[in-house]
Structure formats: C-alpha cells, structure tokens
Amino acid sequence: MEESTILIIEDDADILEVLSLYVQNAGYHTLKATSVEEGWKLITTEAIDLMLIDINLPDGNGIDLVKRIREQSEAIIFFVTANDTIEDKLQGFDVGAADYITKPFIPKEVIARIKAHLNRKNVQRKHQYTVSNLVIDFEEKSVYKAGEKLHLYTKERQILFYLVEHRNQVLSVDQIINYVWGFEEIVDIKAVTVHISMLRKKIEKNPAKPEIIKTVRGFGYVFNTNIDEN
Numbered sequence: 001m002e003e004s005t006i007l008i009i010e011d012d013a014d015i016l017e018v019l020s021l022y023v024q025n026a027g028y029h030t031l032k033a034t035s036v037e038e039g040w041k042l043i044t045t046e047a048i049d050l051m052l053i054d055i056n057l058p059d060g061n062g063i064d065l066v067k068r069i070r071e072q073s074e075a076i077i078f079f080v081t082a083n084d085t086i087e088d089k090l091q092g093f094d095v096g097a098a099d100y101i102t103k104p105f106i107p108k109e110v111i112a113r114i115k116a117h118l119n120r121k122n123v124q125r126k127h128q129y130t131v132s133n134l135v136i137d138f139e140e141k142s143v144y145k146a147g148e149k150l151h152l153y154t155k156e157r158q159i160l161f162y163l164v165e166h167r168n169q170v171l172s173v174d175q176i177i178n179y180v181w182g183f184e185e186i187v188d189i190k191a192v193t194v195h196i197s198m199l200r201k202k203i204e205k206n207p208a209k210p211e212i213i214k215t216v217r218g219f220g221y222v223f224n225t226n227i228d229e230n
Contacts, residue, residue: 004049004118007031009039011058022107036060047166047175048075055081063095070096072170076117132227134203136164156199163223172220
C-alpha cells in the first residue's frame with residue numbers, strides 16, 4: 001500500500017520540527033506549513049490522508065480552517081493545540097476533528113494515534129467498495145457494474161481508483177495529472193477531461209447527468225458516494 005501523506009500545520013518551529021521528524025521516521029510522507037495560507041495551498045493541491053492542525057495560527061484560526069476543509073475533504077484531522085478546555089475540545093470535535101491532542105504532548109503517543117486512525121481507514125479501503133450499482137474491487141483492480149465486469153483502460157482505472165481512494169474529496173485536475181501521468185510528463189488538461197468522459201460512459205447510469213464522478217467547476221472532480229437511488 002502506498003505511504004500515507006500527513007500535513008502538519010504548526011507555527012512553532014520547534015514543535016513543527018519534532019512532529020515532522022517523528023512522522024517521517026514512522027514512514028509517512030510529510031508536508032509542512034506554518035500558517036493557514038500555506039496549509040490551504042497544500043490542501044488544495046495535494047491528496048492528504050491526515051492533518052495535524054494547531055488552532056492558534058498567525059493568520060487565522062484552525063477551527064475556521066477545518067470548517068473550510070470539511071467542505072471538500074474527508075481527510076482525518078487532529079487538532080494539536082495548547083487550548084485544553086472542555087469547550088475547546090467539544091468545538092474541535094464538532095467541526096470534524098477525529099482526535100484532539102493538547103500540548104505538551106508525547107510524540108510517540110501522537111504517532112500511535114496516527115497509526116490507529118490510518119489503519120482503521122485502510123481497512124475500510126481494502127477489498128471492495130460499493131456505490132450505486134458499482135463494485136470496485138481493490139485487490140482484483142477491477143470494476144463491476146450491475147454484476148458485469150467493465151473493461152477499463154489503464155489510465156481510466158488509475159483515475160477511477162484515485163478518486164475512489166479519496167472519495168467525497170475534491171481533487172484538482174493537477175492532482176489527477178500528477179498522480180496518473182507523473183510530474184515529468186507534459187499532459188494537457190483535455191486528457192483528463194476525455195478520460196473522465198469515457199469513465200462516465202461506462203459507470204454512470206446517465207453520463208449526461210453524472211452522479212458518481214461530479215465536476216467541481218474551476219477546480220476538478222469528486223467521487224460522490226451520496227447517490228439518490230430514487
């Protein structure tokens with residue numbers, strides 16, 4: 001399984017360095033930011049599995065940032081903060097945090113919590129995922145629609161599985177290009193559009209009105225699991 005990507009948003013240089021060192025040593029790909037602005041740029045350009053976010057940041061509030069994140073991402077979120085009142089913790093969980101860690105903390109305990117949440121998420125990703133009349137089989141790398149196996153070209157399958165891995169999270173066209181074609185290959189945006197169109201013809205009930213792979217205008221695409229079956 002590919003290594004998970006963890007984003008740390010923390011303005012204290014010492015804490016940021018300690019956290020990033022422990023996260024890297026645990027085998028995770030690490031991204032770092034020291035402000036809301038820096039963090040948001042990474043959130044909108046990278047596929048992130050888990051985020052460690054301070055509440056008190058120099059250019060904004062971590063609570064407000066998580067509210068924005070939740071509009072487009074289901075990444076696991078931890079607050080790592082000095083704010084330790086019950087009210088602070090409840091507010092953190094209310095906006096969508098999976099865990100709340102107060103400073104000072106024990107780095108090894110933070111890593112243990114990260115592993116527990118990511119392992120739970122990875123178990124959910126294993127084997128098969130079903131939405132509408134589609135079954136996506138991760139082990140077989142195959143897709144079934146109404147019981148019939150679909151023929152997908154390599155790039156179509158890569159795009160679909162990438163979207164499913166980050167379901168209900170908006171992925172930019174650049175993210176898709178970088179994942180499927182890589183940074184070194186020059187690819188026109190139209191290539192993504194064409195492959196998405198081909199995918200929709202194969203998996204959507206009505207490709208002209210897609211419900212599963214939805215377009216987020218001006219940004220990218222999202223694999224939507226909230227399908228109205230009526």
